[in-house]
Amino acid sequence: MSSLPAVDPARNATVFASAGSGKTWLLVARLLRLLLAGAAPDSILAITFTRKAAGEMQARLYERLREWSGMTDDALIRALGEIGIESPDADTLDRARNLYEQLLFSPHAVRTTTFHAFCQDILQRFALEADIPPGFELVETIGDLADEAWAALFAEAGAAPAGVLAGQLETLFDQTGSLFNLRGALNAFLARREDWWAWTEAEADPVAAADQHLRERLEVDPDQDPYQAFFTPQTLTDLKTFAELLNRHPTQTNTRHAQLIEQVLAVGDRSEAAFLDVAGVFLTQKGEPRARKASASQAKKMTEAGEETFLHLHGELAARLQATQDIANRIQTLILNQAWYAVGQRYLELFQQIKTERRLLDFTDLEWLTYRLLNASDHALWVQYKLDQRIDHLLIDELPSSRFTASAALTRPCRPRPATGCAITCRDRISACMPPGAPRPRSSTSSTRCSPPPRWPDTSRTSKPTPRIAPKTGARWRCCPPRPSLKWRNRIRPKGCAIRWSGPVRPHRRQPISKRHSASPRPCRP
Numbered sequence: 001m002s003s004l005p006a007v008d009p010a011r012n013a014t015v016f017a018s019a020g021s022g023k024t025w026l027l028v029a030r031l032l033r034l035l036l037a038g039a040a041p042d043s044i045l046a047i048t049f050t051r052k053a054a055g056e057m058q059a060r061l062y063e064r065l066r067e068w069s070g071m072t073d074d075a076l077i078r079a080l081g082e083i084g085i086e087s088p089d090a091d092t093l094d095r096a097r098n099l100y101e102q103l104l105f106s107p108h109a110v111r112t113t114t115f116h117a118f119c120q121d122i123l124q125r126f127a128l129e130a131d132i133p134p135g136f137e138l139v140e141t142i143g144d145l146a147d148e149a150w151a152a153l154f155a156e157a158g159a160a161p162a163g164v165l166a167g168q169l170e171t172l173f174d175q176t177g178s179l180f181n182l183r184g185a186l187n188a189f190l191a192r193r194e195d196w197w198a199w200t201e202a203e204a205d206p207v208a209a210a211d212q213h214l215r216e217r218l219e220v221d222p223d224q225d226p227y228q229a230f231f232t233p234q235t236l237t238d239l240k241t242f243a244e245l246l247n248r249h250p251t252q253t254n255t256r257h258a259q260l261i262e263q264v265l266a267v268g269d270r271s272e273a274a275f276l277d278v279a280g281v282f283l284t285q286k287g288e289p290r291a292r293k294a295s296a297s298q299a300k301k302m303t304e305a306g307e308e309t310f311l312h313l314h315g316e317l318a319a320r321l322q323a324t325q326d327i328a329n330r331i332q333t334l335i336l337n338q339a340w341y342a343v344g345q346r347y348l349e350l351f352q353q354i355k356t357e358r359r360l361l362d363f364t365d366l367e368w369l370t371y372r373l374l375n376a377s378d379h380a381l382w383v384q385y386k387l388d389q390r391i392d393h394l395l396i397d398e399l400p401s402s403r404f405t406a407s408a409a410l411t412r413p414c415r416p417r418p419a420t421g422c423a424i425t426c427r428d429r430i431s432a433c434m435p436p437g438a439p440r441p442r443s444s445t446s447s448t449r450c451s452p453p454p455r456w457p458d459t460s461r462t463s464k465p466t467p468r469i470a471p472k473t474g475a476r477w478r479c480c481p482p483r484p485s486l487k488w489r490n491r492i493r494p495k496g497c498a499i500r501w502s503g504p505v506r507p508h509r510r511q512p513i514s515k516r517h518s519a520s521p522r523p524c525r526p
Contacts, residue, residue: 042111049398227324
C-alpha cells in the first residue's frame with residue numbers, strides 16, 4: 001500500500017513500519033506539504049526521541065527546501081510529485097521555490113524537538129499548575145542519587161532492627177541470595193517507577209493494593225503449608241503400595257527409590273525436605289514425570305495387575321507432586337514480591353525525597369508529571385487549551401506505545417470523538433482512524449493524528465489473564481506488573497510478572513563467596 005496519502009495535510013494519519021523503511025523521509029515530506037499548504041512554521045511541532053534525530057529532521061527539511069529553491073521547473077515538478085503533488089500549477093512552483101527564503105527570514109522556525117524537551121517546556125511554563133518548584137533543574141544521570149537513597153534505606157532499616165522495613169529487607173536479601181542481586185532488584189523497581197506509579201495511581205496504600213492484586217492473581221494463601229497438605233492419608237497409602245511394588249522388581253534404581261519412600265514413611269516427616277525426597281522418586285530434575293513404562297520382565301515380577309496399579313500410581317502421585325510444587329512456587333512468588341513491593345516503595349520514596357529537596361527532576365519525572373498535568377490535575381483543561389493555541393499540527397517520530405506515560409502525555413491533547421472513539425488533534429479533523437486496540441509494532445511514525453489515549457491498566461489484558469504452563473516445571477504464570485529485568489540462577493522472569501520464582505522449591509542455597517556474582521560482604525542482619 002502506498003504511504004503517500006499519509007503526507008496529505010487534509011488527513012490525520014499513523015504509519016507503522018520497520019526500521020530503515022523511510023518513516024523519517026515520510027515525516028519530512030509531511031512537513032513540506034504543510035508548509036506548501038500555508039501552515040505557519042511556529043504552528044508545527046515535530047517530536048522525536050533523540051537530539052540527533054531531531055537535528056537530522058531539521059537538516060533534512062532545510063536541505064530539501066534549499067534544493068527546491070534552485071531547481072528548474074521540470075526538476076521541481078518531479079520533486080513535488082515524489083511527495084504526492086501531481087501537476088502543480090505555477091503558483092505552487094513559486095511557493096515551493098520561495099519557501100526556503102521565507103523560512104530563513106521567519107521569526108519562528110518549524111519546531112523539531114525531543115519528547116523530553118517537549119515535556120520540560122510544558123512543565124517550565126506551567127510549573128505552578130504541575131505543583132513543582134519553578135526553576136527546577138534537570139538531572140540526566142541518577143546514579144549518585146540512587147546511591148544516596150540506597151544508603152538512606154539501610155540507615156533507616158538499621159535504626160529500627162525490629163521494624164517492618166528491616167524484616168522485609170532481610171526477606172528480600174534471603175530470596176535474592178546476594179547483595180548484588182538485592183541491589184539489582186531494587187534498581188529494577190526504580191527504573192520502572194513510572195509503571196508502578198501508574199499502576200497504583202488511585203490507591204491510598206500502593207503496597208497494600210499491589211499485595212492484594214498479587215494474592216488474587218496467584219490464588220494462594222501465604223500461611224498455608226503445601227507440603228503438610230500433600231501428605232494426606234490417601235497419599236501415604238499410595239506411597240506404601242508403590243514402594244512394595246518397586247521391591248517386587250528390585251533393580252538398582254527401584255531399590256533406591258523404594259528405600260527413600262520407606263524412610264520418609266518411617267520417620268513421619270512432613271516437611272519440605274521429605275517432599276523433595278519423594279519428588280525425586282517420581283519427577284526428574286526438570287520437574288517432569290519420570291518415564292516408567294510397561295515391560296515383560298516388570299509384568300512378570302509384579303504381575304499384570306500389579307504393573308497396571310504401579311503405572312497408575314506413578315501418574316497419580318507425579319501429578320499431585322507437580323500440583324503441590326506449583327502451589328509452593330506461587331507462595332514463594334508472593335513472599336518474594338511482597339518484600340520487593342514494600343522495600344522498593346520505600347527506596348523510591350527516599351529517592352524522590354532527595355530530588356525534591358534539591359529541586360531536581362529526571363527524565364522519568366518529566367514524563368510522569370506531564371502526564372499528570374494533562375490528565376489528572378485540576379488545570380488539565382486549561383493547559384490543553386493553551387497548548388491548542390500554539391500547536392496546529394503535531395508530528396511524532398517513533399511513537400512510544402510501549403511506554404504508558406509517554407504515550408499518554410503525547411496523545412492527551414487529542415480529543416476523542418464520541419461516535420468512533422478515535423481522536424482529533426487540535427484544529428485538524430480526522431477522516432480515518434485506527435481501530436482501538438490495534439497491535440502496535442515497535443516503531444511507528446504518527447503525524448497530526450493521535451491514537452486514543454491509553455488507560456492503565458489495560459483491562460483487556462489484566463481482567464482475565466490467561467494461565468500459561470511454565471516449561472518443564474508445570475507452574476502457572478499470570479500477569480502481575482510491573483516488570484523488572486532480572487535473571488537469577490534458578491529464577492526466571494515470566495512475561496508480564498514482577499519477579500517469578502521458577503525452579504526448585506528449596507530456597508536459594510548460599511554459594512562460596514568466590515562463586516557469587518558479587519564479592520561484597522553480606523550486610524549485618526538485625
